[in-house]
Structures are given as C-alpha cells and as structure tokens.
Amino acid sequence: MSARWTTAVLDPQITGGLAVARSPEGFLVDDNGALFPRDWLKRQDLDVLCEHGIGHFDGQPVFLLELRSATDVPGCSWRGLRAFMLEGDSDTYKVLGYAAQIGTWAREHRFCGSCGQAMTQIRWERAMYCQPCDLRSYPRISPSMIVLVTRGDEILLARSPRFVTGVYSTLAGFAEPGESAEDCLVREVREEVAVEVQNIQYIGSQCWPFPHSMMLGFHAEYAGGEIVMQPDEIEDAKWFSVHDLPPLPAGRSIARYLIDLYVARRLGCDIPAFPS
Numbered sequence: 001m002s003a004r005w006t007t008a009v010l011d012p013q014i015t016g017g018l019a020v021a022r023s024p025e026g027f028l029v030d031d032n033g034a035l036f037p038r039d040w041l042k043r044q045d046l047d048v049l050c051e052h053g054i055g056h057f058d059g060q061p062v063f064l065l066e067l068r069s070a071t072d073v074p075g076c077s078w079r080g081l082r083a084f085m086l087e088g089d090s091d092t093y094k095v096l097g098y099a100a101q102i103g104t105w106a107r108e109h110r111f112c113g114s115c116g117q118a119m120t121q122i123r124w125e126r127a128m129y130c131q132p133c134d135l136r137s138y139p140r141i142s143p144s145m146i147v148l149v150t151r152g153d154e155i156l157l158a159r160s161p162r163f164v165t166g167v168y169s170t171l172a173g174f175a176e177p178g179e180s181a182e183d184c185l186v187r188e189v190r191e192e193v194a195v196e197v198q199n200i201q202y203i204g205s206q207c208w209p210f211p212h213s214m215m216l217g218f219h220a221e222y223a224g225g226e227i228v229m230q231p232d233e234i235e236d237a238k239w240f241s242v243h244d245l246p247p248l249p250a251g252r253s254i255a256r257y258l259i260d261l262y263v264a265r266r267l268g269c270d271i272p273a274f275p276s
C-alpha cells in the first residue's frame, strides 16, 4: 500500500469509481494509464469473467474487471504487469500488483477444490465460498526465501535459464510445508549450489505478484563447500567481487536491494532505499 492506495473489499453493486481491466494479455491501458472511469469501462465490449472491488486510490473506489480474453478497445492496448514493475510509477504498480493477485485468485477459485461446485463471492471479505462444504478460499500467497550469500568481498550469484541474457541474481526458492524460513533458505542454497551458510540475518520482505510470491529477504555468510550447480534450475553460479559485478536484476526487486545493500556497506557508500 502507499499514501495514495489502500486495499478494501468493496461491493461491486455500487456504481461509479475507477476500474482496471485485466486479461491474459495484461492490463488495458490508454494514454492516461491503466485506471479508467469505471462506468466508461463497463460500456466497452469486454469479456468479463468477474468483478471485484479492490480498494481506494486517491480516495476513489477502485474495481477490477477480470476478463476471459483480451478484446479490441479503440485507443487502448494491453500491457503486462512486468512492464509496470520495470517502468511504471510505484503507486500504479502497487494497484496493479494487487489487482493481478486478486484476478489470479478469482480466476482460479471459481470452483470448490473439495467438491467441485461453483463457489460464490463473499461480500464482506476477500474469499470465495462453497456452502455445502462450508469452505472459504482466500487469495494465495507463496512464501519464498531469497538470500545473498557473501564471503568477504565476494558475493554468490547465479543464473537461471529463465533470466534475461547475462543477468545474475541472488538465490531464491519457495518454502515447503513443515519448514521454517531458515530451514528453507539452507535447503535452497544446498540444492541450488551445494554451499553451506551461517549467520543468517533477516533483511526485509517484498510482495512479488508474479504470480503470488511473498519474498523474505536474507543475508547469509558462506560457511563451506564448493559450488555444484543444480541441473536444470541453475545455468551458472559463481563468486563475484563487489568491485566487478555482472548485469544485475531490476532496480525494484529485493534481489537487487540485497546486493546493493551489501556492496554499499562493503564499500562504505550510502545505504540504498528499500524498493517500493
């Protein structure tokens, strides 16, 4: 959330306000951005799957129109969330990041996971409900650990085959049932590079709506082992000097913050601001 944006469960029966439209192609945008007058948007020929009231932007209610498919709207185009993360202002990115997670959840929880019947939208909380099962499904959040492993002036960075060419980043991975955050971190580092760590320190967290990760960021010191890369997951991993770093992840990512923070401390430079 930000000073301009707060989340809320709003009843779609009320009229007016602002709205965003999200399809599998991304968010609808025109020259003014992704937030449209809602009444105008609802008059367009959109393939609406469902509508959710998601919060207030500058005091105005905001709704999400989750669409089955992207249709042509004159003067508009479709833009993926990643582009807003890379280039958009942080207030808009917060609204759209939240809208994307609500849209993903709404799309994937239309039917009860227990009995398979259609679920209904609860009006007063963010949940889908199955009456026969008395089951509520809330938006899914997936805790993921992300860690910068360091050895004096060196930092351990790796590449996944999914990354942009040349970019190296910190190690990350999803928590499994039964694990603490620290257990997960130790396991992920072992699995991905076969290295042991010590002095694990929590730094901060970040919502990562691709599609529903909650990144918990840590710093850890190298404790032993030689790098052995996990087949398929890790394409390359090595120690880089803080004086000679490869291309790094996007400025808004906690991965980049963990790297910038350590490098700044090591070189005695100004501490970077936490990404918003």
Ligand SMILES: NC(=O)c1ccc[n+]([C@@H]2O[C@H](COP(=O)([O-])OP(=O)(O)OC[C@H]3O[C@@H](n4cnc5c(N)ncnc54)[C@H](O)[C@@H]3O)[C@@H](O)[C@H]2O)c1
Residues within 6 Å of the ligand: 142, 144, 146, 169, 171, 172, 173, 174, 175, 206, 208, 210, 211, 213, 215, 233, 249, 253, 254, 255, 256
């Ligand atoms: N914000 C950042 O700075 C930053 C940086 C790196 C990674 N990330 C995110 O961290 C997450 C984990 O990173 P990773 O790719 O190294 O993960 P990972 O090492 O766990 O490997 C990904 C694999 O985990 C499995 N998986 C996918 N979704 C899952 C879920 N919800 N729960 C459990 N397992 C799941 C799949 O088999 C997938 O191939 C991803 O969402 C990634 O986008 C964020």
Ligand SMILES: [Mg+2]
Residues within 6 Å of the ligand: 171, 172, 173, 192, 233
């Ligand atoms: Mg990983």
Ligand SMILES: [Zn+2]
Residues within 6 Å of the ligand: 112, 113, 114, 115, 116, 117, 130, 131, 132, 133, 134, 135
């Ligand atoms: Zn059910």
